[in-house]
Amino acid sequence: MKAIVCKKYGSPDVLELKEVEKPFPTENQLLVKVHAASLNFGNLVLLKGKPFLARFAFGLTKPKYSIPGGDIAGTVEAVGKNVKLFKVGDEVFGDLSVCGWGGFAEYVTVPENTLALKPNNISFEEAAAVPMAGVTALQGLRDKGKIKAGHKVLIYGASGGVGTFAVQIAKAFGAEVTGICSTRNVEILRSIGADHIIDYTKEDFAQHKDCYDLVLGVNGSNSLSAYKSVLKQNGNFVHVGGSEAQLYQTLLLGPFISMTGSKKISSLLQRANQKDLHAVKELLESSKVKPIIDKGFKLSEITEAFNYFQEGHAQGKVVLTI
The missing domain is CATH 3.40.50.720 (NAD(P)-binding Rossmann-like Domain)
Known part of the structure; x- marks a missing residue:
């Protein structure tokens, strides 16, 4: 599969689009085919290793997580035998920052308590803009x-x-x-x-x-x-x-x-959790909240996406279509 790989801290130029091994879900995981992902401030921290205190969580000398990407939306392609909440074909969205990141890729394995069913009234791109x-x-x-x-x-x-x-x-x-x-x-x-x-x-x-x-x-x-x-x-x-x-x-x-x-x-130190994701999902389904997307990029345009995002002038979210 194709994925964005980051082996060292630095500018967006250190990000590389590579072919990597497709992951396989354990008995407690789902395999999600990622349709869209989005950029957040946490992605910049993981990329640059700044502020320095963040390196104690993300890796002191180089990134602990080689494939970045927190927010995703996609379709469940396979489930482990112990997964109870989702089935193959479900459309889902969630924040992977508490389970190893990895969202800037065509596929990712995810614990089921990280995700929620995608609201039917929004697109994959809009759903990917939401979680974090x-x-x-x-x-x-x-x-x-x-x-x-x-x-x-x-x-x-x-x-x-x-x-x-x-x-x-x-x-x-x-x-x-x-x-x-x-x-x-x-x-x-x-x-x-x-x-x-x-x-x-x-x-x-x-x-x-x-x-x-x-x-x-x-x-x-x-x-x-x-x-x-x-x-x-x-x-x-x-x-x-x-x-x-x-x-x-x-x-x-x-x-x-x-x-x-x-x-x-x-x-505030935000912590992703399924209960709060469901609370936001209800607001989306009732149309009390709608995602605002400034600009979309392809996965191959990851450097351009980060350069645009780090300027700090985005109106709403910056989204990747995968």
Whole structure:
């Protein structure tokens, strides 16, 4: 089978399209024929080995997982004898980041507790755009952010992969949502239901003092003090992504700020799980959430796909058709 192979950390140029041995499922696995996959920030970390702390999980001197790719959608081609939840021919989607990655390939073997049945109302490309970003948005809002109906929620980086899901999921929870983006992305936020939009090229969000119950920081390099200033008393700031400086501020200063005041600062480490994937699947099936895809590439165009993705200006998700 064809697969993308990464033997060393570096730029997208180190990725190679190669012929490799087709995997065979164990008694507890499924073999999935992959129709589509998508790119996430975790793919960049696995490619570059940055931030350095990530190497303790992904391999200290070279990538632990030679075939990258987390999010997939495809068709079950074979099942191990102990598999109970799926059968040959089922259309499935899921996040492989907790079971060895390997999604940038024509076939992959997967434990059954990693997948869910693909919603019938979306394509394979749309399904592949969902798992990591959708579950990240859900966990950030629900688990870390303690979102409730009527909350005023601010999402910084609202037009990207996680951000577009966060806007829609927050609306599904009954929140009043403000999205922050650049001028070129205003219409996208309108189309997915944002109640208010702040164009950061024209307005400083930090002027909105004490306005929000929950702030989700998906991208950017803003200081913690700026985020803290727009929180109401007992409000929550959840760091999902952004600059390394912002991450370290959150990890080092967040616990102290949270202990010494009423405003809470925390960082989300997303963990894929089947229950949350099913929760996002229900939102997709009810059309409360729809994947936003910016651009598609072929598997052979993996270098171009990563170069485009790492520019950081994608409107929604970048998808590979396999």
